[in-house]
Amino acid sequence: xxxxxxxxxxxxDTDRRVLFYLxxxxxxxxxxxLIGLRFGFPYLLHADEPTAVKRALLFFRDGLNxxxxxxxxxxxxxxxxxxxxxxxxxVLSGAEDxxxxxxxxxxxxxxxxxxxxxxxxxxxxxxxxxxxRKLYSSRAALGAAxxxxxxxxxxxxxxxxxxxxxxxxxIILSFFCSALLLNKRRLSYYLLAxxxxxxxxxxxx
Numbered sequence: 762x763x764x765x766x767x768x769x770x771x772x773x774d775t776d777r778r779v780l781f782y783l784x785x786x787x788x789x790x791x792x793x794x795l796i797g798l799r800f801g802f803p804y805l806l807h808a809d810e811p812t813a814v815k816r817a818l819l820f821f822r823d824g825l826n827x828x829x830x831x832x833x834x835x836x837x838x839x840x841x842x843x844x845x846x847x848x849x850x851x852v853l854s855g856a857e858d859x860x861x862x863x864x865x866x867x868x869x870x871x872x873x874x875x876x877x878x879x880x881x882x883x884x885x886x887x888x889x890x891x892x893x894r895k896l897y898s899s900r901a902a903l904g905a906a907x908x909x910x911x912x913x914x915x916x917x918x919x920x921x922x923x924x925x926x927x928x929x930x931x932i933i934l935s936f937f938c939s940a941l942l943l944n945k946r947r948l949s950y951y952l953l954a955x956x957x958x959x960x961x962x963x964x965x966x
Contacts, residue, residue, distance in 0.1 A: 779899045783890055783906065790886040790910035794879040794919040802868055809923045814870050817841040818862040821848075835963040836924045843873050874922025881930040882919035886910045888933045895940045931961035 805811050812832060817840035820827075825841075827834050847869065848861050861870065889909045893902030909915055918925040938954035941947075 775899075779903065782903050783887075786890075786903065786906050786910050787883060787886055790906075791879065791883045793911065793916060794882050797920060798872065798875050798879065800920060802871070805871075807921045807923060810871060810874070810921055813837065813840060813922055813924070814867065814874060815862075817844060817874075818867070818870060821845075821860045821862045833924060833963055835960055836927060839877065839927070840870075840874050840922070843877065844870055847873060871922055875920060878919045878921060878923070878926040882915060882926045885915075885926070885930045885933050888930070888937050892933065892937045892940055895937070895943075928961050931957045935961060 800806075809832070813836065816827065816829065816832060817837045820837070820841040821844075825838070827837060844861055852858050861867075886906050886909050890902045890906035893905040915926070915929070935954045935957035938950050938957060941950045942954070
């Protein structure tokens with residue numbers, strides 16, 4: 762075996778191990794966020810949760826103009842269109858045909874919002890890995906991904922239907938696109954970084 766082939770095989774083996782550990786971290790991140798998703802019901806332990814869910818439901822009655830801007834609209838639209846899909850499925854299945862804002866039990870809508878936090882929180886872990894690998898090394902990237910996967914504050918907010926986790930995802934996405942610009946100045950990277958930062962601002966400001 763030549764030295765070149767040895768180095769190539771060693772690099773492939775290293776890449777496989779990195780991929781294996783990354784998959785373990787992402788599965789861990791997803792599971793610890795998914796477990797306990799129903800916690801607190803029927804009580805709501807975060808003041809922003811009922812505000813976000815109720816405002817997103819009111820789009821069914823009032824149209825897509827929020828008429829209220831104390832909470833950013835981007836997140837409310839994300840919730841609303843998810844609720845609309847859920848409502849259409851409910852109508853087609855014959856389970857419910859009353860407009861969602863009139864439902865007595867609104868637990869499914871809180872769970873939908875919380876599920877978005879689970880998914881975006883898990884996706885944030887992957888983005889942290891990509892950013893760390895781009896700026897430093899695979900080992901540093903795995904360490905950073907693991908830390909964000911088990912970070913108590915991020916875990917806590919990944920169980921709520923609030924703007925915090927989606928905003929964090931968008932900020933990391935913007936940062937990752939900015940990191941890509943260090944090697945190659947593509948217009949698409951500028952656009953992605955700007956759009957992600959802008960939507961993050963629209964989700965939080």
